[in-house]
Amino acid sequence: MATAANSVPYPTLISVDPFLPADQQKGIHNRWHPDIPAFATVKPGETFKIECVDWTGAQIGNNDTSDDVRDVDLSKVHNLSGPIAVEGAEPGDCLVVDILDVQPFEKMPWGYTGIFELENGGGLFAREFKSRAAKAIWDLKGIYATSRHIPGVRFAGVTHPGLIGTAPSPELLATWNKREQELIDAHPNAVPAVALPPEPKGAYVGQELEDSVREKIYKEGARTIPGREHGGNCDIKNLSRGSRCYFPVFVKGANLSVGDLHFSQGDGEMSFCGAIEMAGIITFSTSIIKGGVEKFALKQPIFLPSPVDPMYSQKLVFEGLGVDIHGDGKQYNMDASVAYKQAALNAIAYLMKIGYTREQSYLLLSAAPVESHVGAIVDSPNACVTLGIPTGIFEHDILPNPDGFAKKDFGQCAIRSDGLV
Amino acid sequence: MATAANSVPYPTLISVDPFLPADQQKGIHNRWHPDIPAFATVKPGETFKIECVDWTGAQIGNNDTSDDVRDVDLSKVHNLSGPIAVEGAEPGDCLVVDILDVQPFEKMPWGYTGIFELENGGGLFAREFKSRAAKAIWDLKGIYATSRHIPGVRFAGVTHPGLIGTAPSPELLATWNKREQELIDAHPNAVPAVALPPEPKGAYVGQELEDSVREKIYKEGARTIPGREHGGNCDIKNLSRGSRCYFPVFVKGANLSVGDLHFSQGDGEMSFCGAIEMAGIITFSTSIIKGGVEKFALKQPIFLPSPVDPMYSQKLVFEGLGVDIHGDGKQYNMDASVAYKQAALNAIAYLMKIGYTREQSYLLLSAAPVESHVGAIVDSPNACVTLGIPTGIFEHDILPNPDGFAKKDFGQCAIRSDGLV
Amino acid sequence: MATAANSVPYPTLISVDPFLPADQQKGIHNRWHPDIPAFATVKPGETFKIECVDWTGAQIGNNDTSDDVRDVDLSKVHNLSGPIAVEGAEPGDCLVVDILDVQPFEKMPWGYTGIFELENGGGLFAREFKSRAAKAIWDLKGIYATSRHIPGVRFAGVTHPGLIGTAPSPELLATWNKREQELIDAHPNAVPAVALPPEPKGAYVGQELEDSVREKIYKEGARTIPGREHGGNCDIKNLSRGSRCYFPVFVKGANLSVGDLHFSQGDGEMSFCGAIEMAGIITFSTSIIKGGVEKFALKQPIFLPSPVDPMYSQKLVFEGLGVDIHGDGKQYNMDASVAYKQAALNAIAYLMKIGYTREQSYLLLSAAPVESHVGAIVDSPNACVTLGIPTGIFEHDILPNPDGFAKKDFGQCAIRSDGLV
């Protein structure tokens, strides 16, 4: 019939198996380094697909204990697909990347959100909560996610790559490693660590490489946890399918890598592994603006969010200020991070009044399309940050009411098999 | 005719003259103290209006130099209207406040945004820019603002009170003064100061008071710059007309005060006097939820934003991380304030490529409905904050384009009469 | 102080008293005719205000019976403020009108929605319901409306002029009168009448005029009920404050008139006097595009809706098709009007299950920010039209639930003093 002719699917440039360990697969790497060769090359204007394993590389299971989260090997993250070279891109150019779609694998219609152990990964409240591993499994049903571990909520995903970036130049890589080492040196005993230095153990590049090259990459390669000037692990929920992004180019070909796909995430991603983490497929097209770094004063990526975004118009908003009112009452000096934490703790306390456990609340605020705004950052000494929970994601009414809440029992999320919380 | 009967306007409980000095008017105060008596009392359910002078109390003029900003007397701010007692409110209750409307005075259809001197008020970039006073005057035309000092933009206001709060209890006041003094003591020579202690000079309560009471208030009264547990100067743009707010009550009657009305503001209000500051009229109604502090774990206000909000769906978003890439390149440890600053500096650099001056860009990002989200706050060591400029507020296209920008001349905002910038 | 200088309010070009009969006031007219002289003249770029009586000219009162609606004199509507001439506008130009704001009078903070008698005004379901007069009074509280006659709802207004248009040329006026007379002639006995011919009785122009001119206007002047090529009574709710409109110009000066201000209205305005009718003040500015009729193929007005619109993201949507399933089951041929009626009747039946009376439901759907879309108009023989009710305007949950509704008692709206419904 007529429809068969000219029906050409978009090519998949990197194929992975989300059920296999990441370090047995081609086209995956887990460090940033200019010497990682392009795994594939595209011309500007082409539409193509990239498959990604989940950020841990298949370490976390769809089950009802959090032991896998407790034991996760963080030397082996994030597992990125790439690099993809774009013909004609040169340092100083701007690489325009259209994120045309992000989808889970049909054969893996689930994702997870985790609270990591204080000593293994941490999270925003790792110290306050003395965090033990916990987890929620989410069923991905079309545009929605629901969880047997957090009953009573259903929400549409703001699906996006948590991590996307161009390759650093040797100079930029050196800058990163130097400044982060200085921070590590200033906080030698911090738990969790303030930053992670290059670490050959666990490092991986899924390509044929000369030994000396591989050794150099493993020895110098920047870790993937923080976002940096090239993009990287920015975990911006609104960099979602439909977005157009503008990256600075630091090496010939730009060498774009991507991974850490999220079905959904709240602003802040507070529990660290706070998004709905998934394996999946991302669809891209690219173009180049010559000399864009200079034209647009492009020190870091900029982007146009997608026109498609869940519309939960009603939000219950919590304020937070730069005073640790949930802890020792300390007055900070214009500290938006402290303010975010207070807003989040206010929200957690509220959800616990409804009946969710602290762990469920923490996971939910991390994964749902929560909006956090910097309210004001000039009213010394208190920064003000807000955190808004969309009320439409709940199956029940969560608004304040004169009678207070008849506290419900929502059970508990997945915890360690030894019962520690 | 039929329409005259039963046409009863809502009562105005506090009337002010926006053209007179604040400290000559009744129902205004500029310190927080539990002993400031209620100026008026309402029953739950009543609708009423409160008039407010601008936050400086008529110190800034509609003209083309910034000398008035340079010379502003900050011991006399913020000038608040109130307190309003609500019958039946007691400590531990939740005061529900509906912000039904916020409008400028018909006779004063303009507002201003200011950059304050490094040594007198400061602002987010006071040190980076070695700020000299600068100013933009905005014409308020119905729902829109335009400025002769920042040509080429027009936007709908997210009109709101920058400052609204209940009165503190003596204990809460003491906590504030103690913790802020400790911060001051830790930074004795900071410019601008990290916080301001109680200061009788400039203090004002526009009511008949016994001398001893007045003296106590002036001596102990908390300054109004920072937001605190009672609300206060949170400068949250989305606490706009149509919002419903839930305040903790600390004193009998709740004693609500309001002021610092803003026609518009961007998230962060970065230049400090960054909103479109205006005098105007706010319409309220209130109710009480008994025991609401306990029912909702209410350590700070929470609120439902207005269903009416400007819809500028397309935004150009700038990323910022906790590394001072616009300065000395220092690596900070999970610092969202530094990240916000980088995003803002990236945005300012971009607007300057289009042709706006640094001062115009700084003022515009402060006043326009800019959205700033906490992207991720868990990717050690880099917090990630985004700042999105709605493209629809510009009369010209500001999107990145392959040819770069033909830099336009937009003149300059109002600066000091001695020409210093 | 500094603020007094240069604080110049925008001029009010037409002042009215909303409590006086319209036909005792200057600057009001209630027919369309090219010979009505401009009452005031503006230059392009000026910002100015126009005051308007309610559309009936003070005939309806804030009370609890609908006798005034029953007895309304419809020969005396709509009472428009104008005309306003714009310097330089000529036939064939495009008049750009910015609707900067629309506000009720402070002294008249209420409006009304009416069901008119079958024999005096009618309405969409006048025949189906054999309509007797009914009414809801709305309290306008800032951005919100509530009604003692329809408890349990509160919504933000999409405030707009129901009627705004430029003056017709003599030729255009003749076309209108001719085509409408032909329709009248084809339906001589229709109740309500299908259209209204020119009618000197009740006609009014609040200006000094030569007798012959006045006589001509009253004899030929087009009635104001229908919208036409010049705009007129289009009752488009999204032509709200903040909109920019482009009108074709038919006479020198354009001669813009405006009235029938609505605090809120649903798509369709089904009960005829279905908006929240109010007196109030509209703020305008204008400009001219020479030759715009030809440049933009401008046979009728076009416009850009306001960026400010109530965001009630969740809607319960009712479908309607071109078959009279609520009546005799007749199959119509691609009739979107019949389809709209079915959707509305489905919605009314639903609201009655919740407990509202038929009259309350009819009034509510007319006045609230209901959205009606033409779904499909090509699937012969059935046009499909949808009608969506924003669920967020209700204080209670109206979504379908497994248990059905425990029907509440919401009382009744204002009805005739003789009790007829």
Place this chain on the structure above:
Amino acid sequence: MATAANSVPYPTLISVDPFLPADQQKGIHNRWHPDIPAFATVKPGETFKIECVDWTGAQIGNNDTSDDVRDVDLSKVHNLSGPIAVEGAEPGDCLVVDILDVQPFEKMPWGYTGIFELENGGGLFAREFKSRAAKAIWDLKGIYATSRHIPGVRFAGVTHPGLIGTAPSPELLATWNKREQELIDAHPNAVPAVALPPEPKGAYVGQELEDSVREKIYKEGARTIPGREHGGNCDIKNLSRGSRCYFPVFVKGANLSVGDLHFSQGDGEMSFCGAIEMAGIITFSTSIIKGGVEKFALKQPIFLPSPVDPMYSQKLVFEGLGVDIHGDGKQYNMDASVAYKQAALNAIAYLMKIGYTREQSYLLLSAAPVESHVGAIVDSPNACVTLGIPTGIFEHDILPNPDGFAKKDFGQCAIRSDGLV
């Protein structure tokens, strides 16, 4: 690894090949009849997938002539997948259907929009334009569509099933056939026909059936073009992925069928085959509300639109009234269909000023996320309908500007190989 366990894809209950003729495939039918047996059965709460061919059943190709549209066999449409029975559903119940996702086939990343011949299918302007076949092919790139036949636009899809409904009871089917035959009888020579009677030629049910049953279905089965009380071909763009729909149940099992998937569509779908027609996969889950027809007064489906919808906040809106100002100037009596047509013709005239051909404009307004509202339907004799074009779908500025438009050359869409337009 951990991820493989418990990774269970949702079952596909009906599989089709979009490249094969519909009438060679199982689980497809193209008439409505109560005797079509359920092809599959689900329990309430299950998540499942259904594959669908495009509505024509593979008759239209990805090429550059419209000959296939000209020659399409409309006796063989719409090809629906189903019926799906839901356990426990009985007449009088309400079937709740969650449309969890709608996606094109990966192997067929394109769709089409067609203008049909006046004599074969027609369309809203078939007579006005004496329509000859024309076509646009759209490339489906993630969430976006672009067309080589309509350059300069790109938009996010509001992806939805054009056709979804439950099976009619014998009585309901008889009602449909009777009322539609009466309409046909009243317009015996209409071109295009006003409605289509049952027609055995081209009828198809892709299941094993006894001959007598098949014969009965083919002889009596209602055609699929119009929407009816059970849903059917309503072509409502907002019934998109993420929607929750409530259908009346007329037969045991409800027997849901679906097809005619659209990647995008404008309100009205004016060119008849006006959506971006595609083959694809729909994901569902269902539940039952016993007695829902009575509980909710459910004469026709109602639904909750998806929280995910493209946000193109700026729209250029065209008004239309019930007077044929683009034709003979005839005055209609409260005719919303005529009003829609005028708004659409005004929009087409505007797009032609920019440089698009009439056919391109007609196709674009049919396929893009155009919003059409019933403005007012009570202002006798003129209904008012608006049609809003989202300006953000264009790569160029389409707003009115003082200089008018420098008419561009956008080529032409696919037309007949004989060149007739």
